[in-house]
Amino acid sequence: MNGLDVRRLEYFVAVAEEQHFGRAAERLHMTQPPLSRAVQQLEDELGVTLLRRTTRRVELTPAGEVLLRDARIALDAVAAAERRTRHAGQPSPSLRIALKADLDAGLLQGILAAFAEEPEACETELVLVSIGEQAQTLRDGRADAAIVPAPYDDRGLDAVPLLSEPTLVAMAASDPLAARDTLRLADLAGHVLPGGRAADQYPANAGDLRPSANTPARHTVADLTEILRLVEIGAIVAFLPLSVTRRYPRPEIAYRAVADLPESEFVLAWPQQATSRAVAAFVRAAENVAAGVGAGGEFLDARR
Amino acid sequence: MNGLDVRRLEYFVAVAEEQHFGRAAERLHMTQPPLSRAVQQLEDELGVTLLRRTTRRVELTPAGEVLLRDARIALDAVAAAERRTRHAGQPSPSLRIALKADLDAGLLQGILAAFAEEPEACETELVLVSIGEQAQTLRDGRADAAIVPAPYDDRGLDAVPLLSEPTLVAMAASDPLAARDTLRLADLAGHVLPGGRAADQYPANAGDLRPSANTPARHTVADLTEILRLVEIGAIVAFLPLSVTRRYPRPEIAYRAVADLPESEFVLAWPQQATSRAVAAFVRAAENVAAGVGAGGEFLDARR
DNA sequence: GCGATTGATACCGTGGGGACATGAATGGCC
DNA sequence: GGCCATTCATGTCCCCACGGTATCAATCGC
Numbered sequence: 073m074n075g076l077d078v079r080r081l082e083y084f085v086a087v088a089e090e091q092h093f094g095r096a097a098e099r100l101h102m103t104q105p106p107l108s109r110a111v112q113q114l115e116d117e118l119g120v121t122l123l124r125r126t127t128r129r130v131e132l133t134p135a136g137e138v139l140l141r142d143a144r145i146a147l148d149a150v151a152a153a154e155r156r157t158r159h160a161g162q163p164s165p166s167l168r169i170a171l172k173a174d175l176d177a178g179l180l181q182g183i184l185a186a187f188a189e190e191p192e193a194c195e196t197e198l199v200l201v202s203i204g205e206q207a208q209t210l211r212d213g214r215a216d217a218a219i220v221p222a223p224y225d226d227r228g229l230d231a232v233p234l235l236s237e238p239t240l241v242a243m244a245a246s247d248p249l250a251a252r253d254t255l256r257l258a259d260l261a262g263h264v265l266p267g268g269r270a271a272d273q274y275p276a277n278a279g280d281l282r283p284s285a286n287t288p289a290r291h292t293v294a295d296l297t298e299i300l301r302l303v304e305i306g307a308i309v310a311f312l313p314l315s316v317t318r319r320y321p322r323p324e325i326a327y328r329a330v331a332d333l334p335e336s337e338f339v340l341a342w343p344q345q346a347t348s349r350a351v352a353a354f355v356r357a358a359e360n361v362a363a364g365v366g367a368g369g370e371f372l373d374a375r376r
Numbered sequence: 377m378n379g380l381d382v383r384r385l386e387y388f389v390a391v392a393e394e395q396h397f398g399r400a401a402e403r404l405h406m407t408q409p410p411l412s413r414a415v416q417q418l419e420d421e422l423g424v425t426l427l428r429r430t431t432r433r434v435e436l437t438p439a440g441e442v443l444l445r446d447a448r449i450a451l452d453a454v455a456a457a458e459r460r461t462r463h464a465g466q467p468s469p470s471l472r473i474a475l476k477a478d479l480d481a482g483l484l485q486g487i488l489a490a491f492a493e494e495p496e497a498c499e500t501e502l503v504l505v506s507i508g509e510q511a512q513t514l515r516d517g518r519a520d521a522a523i524v525p526a527p528y529d530d531r532g533l534d535a536v537p538l539l540s541e542p543t544l545v546a547m548a549a550s551d552p553l554a555a556r557d558t559l560r561l562a563d564l565a566g567h568v569l570p571g572g573r574a575a576d577q578y579p580a581n582a583g584d585l586r587p588s589a590n591t592p593a594r595h596t597v598a599d600l601t602e603i604l605r606l607v608e609i610g611a612i613v614a615f616l617p618l619s620v621t622r623r624y625p626r627p628e629i630a631y632r633a634v635a636d637l638p639e640s641e642f643v644l645a646w647p648q649q650a651t652s653r654a655v656a657a658f659v660r661a662a663e664n665v666a667a668g669v670g671a672g673g674e675f676l677d678a679r680r
Numbered sequence: 681g682c683g684a685t686t687g688a689t690a691c692c693g694t695g696g697g698g699a700c701a702t703g704a705a706t707g708g709c710c
Numbered sequence: 711g712g713c714c715a716t717t718c719a720t721g722t723c724c725c726c727a728c729g730g731t732a733t734c735a736a737t738c739g740c
Contacts, residue, residue, distance in 0.1 A: 077453055106699075107698095108719060109719085109720090110697080112719085121465070126717090127707075127718060137464075139457060145457070149452075150450045152450070154380050157442050157443040227649065228531075345445060345531065361488025397688095404695090409732095410730075429735050431738075684738090684739085686738105688736095690734090691733105692732105693729095695726105695729100695731105696727090701722085702724105703724105709712100710712095
């Protein structure tokens with residue numbers, strides 16, 4: 073028999089992630105011996121050793137690293153195929169829009185209304201996800217399009233820019249810096265962003281709101297209210313688009329302009345393989361709405 | 377048991393492509409009954425009907441169309457994982473560069489030399505493919521990077537532009553138009569490109585050299601020599617980058633400038649998921665070489 | 681209406697995957 | 711340094727699932 077199969081790939085990924093056959097077996101709801109054998113068979117079929125085993129440690133070979141990365145992608149693709157097919161099989165499939173609540177640049181209502189006018193419109197469904205999950209939601213087939221703040225992981229996705237708006241820093245009102253009207257990034261030395269990165273090094277490690285997989289986060293945040301609560305108590309500062317700050321006026325939080333902070337960009341993204349007319353119509357609608365808002369310039373003044 | 381598996385997906389794709397259980401079974405080297413059952417099980421697991429069966433015809437439902445597209449992508453990803461892992465398991469894996477012979481903008485030798493100077497260089501291997509196959513070769517794991525003429529199918533790929541050079545039209549020397557020094561696209565009305573598209577409608581349907589899956593091609597060509605032979609006998613005309621025409625000076629072929637024909641762009645592409653240092657080094661080397669050549673301007677004069 | 685074509689159903693045998701029991705090797709610890 | 715615990719590999723058995731053969735049913739063409 074030639075060719076990998078999904079089950080074995082899942083087994084390998086579990087072992088690679090746990091670095092431990094026993095724990096991986098537990099996670100897979102099976103016992104350890106058949107798991108060991110399955111991974112061995114995988115290695116035999118490939119003619120490649122994927123894992124260095126000691127009785128004390130399991131670690132990946134270079135080839136194992138390659139397979140771990142590619143297997144995750146392949147498993148994502150399989151899961152996406154399943155989800156999309158299930159959804160497409162429903163009587164009248166809706167268009168599923170993924171977004172983080174309040175991170176829509178204030179465009180959502182307008183876009184939905186414009187889309188409803190399109191000749192190829194269909195029902196829409198909002199898929200509310202955690203911060204930074206929008207792209208993955210598209211890749212794994214849970215949504216058909218997403219409004220997402222840049223930067224984001226665009227692998228496998230197509231996108232059009234929607235609009236840019238000023239980025240403000242949110243800090244505790246009690247912070248000495250809050251006395252000033254306008255700051256510079258360097259002033260924020262010593263302050264920490266959600267996820268634990270240093271605020272004054274932004275955007276060296278891109279992704280203001282995305283939880284970083286590499287750096288161990290002191291606070292793991294998935295929601296704006298969590299972020300704002302931490303801001304209030306002075307634990308962190310956060311960079312937020314103007315439209316978001318407008319929705320959360322809080323006495324204990326000061327929003328201030330930062331002169332050398334890049335603008336917040338919002339894009340509309342969708343899976344590259346998408347061919348549905350509904351997605352195309354939604355993209356058209358969103359572009360039109362964004363163009364209108366951008367020309368109107370409602371967001372040009374930075375504070376108050 | 378939940379989750380699709382590779383075997384069933386292959387079965388479904390075979391049936392969907394053949395629109396016939398018997399032929400699909402033959403292609404899969406099996407008999408028809410277990411194939412029918414496997415597809416039924418797939419439908420049961422998904423809770424979705426994928427195929428409308430009559431005893432005379434098998435056709436896809438909308439959900440079936442979705443699964444066919446996504447299953448192909450998923451199967452590609454699985455096959456790519458297998459190929460890349462096999463390759464990564466070799467003692468000292470080479471960097472595999474895919475290109476169509478002579479469609480390298482004349483950069484190949486320079487890039488290879490520059491890459492060899494890089495600190496993270498490794499052995500390189502050339503994967504010579506048919507016209508238009510470069511991108512697929514990257515997606516399915518047979519190569520790690522590719523030199524490819526734009527436009528191309530960039531799904532799943534990252535790329536940097538290398539250089540642009542004038543595009544010439546190759547036509548039979550006996551063609552009346554060959555008497556003129558410079559043409560316009562409209563002059564080519566009635567002439568046919570490789571693949572059967574009308575030359576004067578370029579680039580309405582993008583992809584000058586890619587075989588089109590939709591339009592039935594009168595001539596299927598995978599090689600420059602085949603194209604040039606058809607040009608010589610006056611069957612087609614072809615749009616070719618200047619660097620290619622320089623390599624094929626033929627008395628029976630006239631290369632002429634076309635005023636409103638866009639330049640030929642070459643890009644270096646690689647899989648988006650690539651993380652290897654060798655690929656990064658190769659990209660650096662290629663960018664440097666291309667920048668040098670572009671600045672030198674060797675390709676600026678269009679004819680003679 | 682009859683036959684040919686084609687997909688579905690019935691039934692059976694074999695092979696592979698999982699559980700249980702056990703072996704072997706390595707690293708920590710006293 | 712030897713003992714023990716941890717952990718991965720191996721041996722064995724069992725069962726399910728996949729594939730093959732035989733056959734049925736339905737539809738289209740003549």
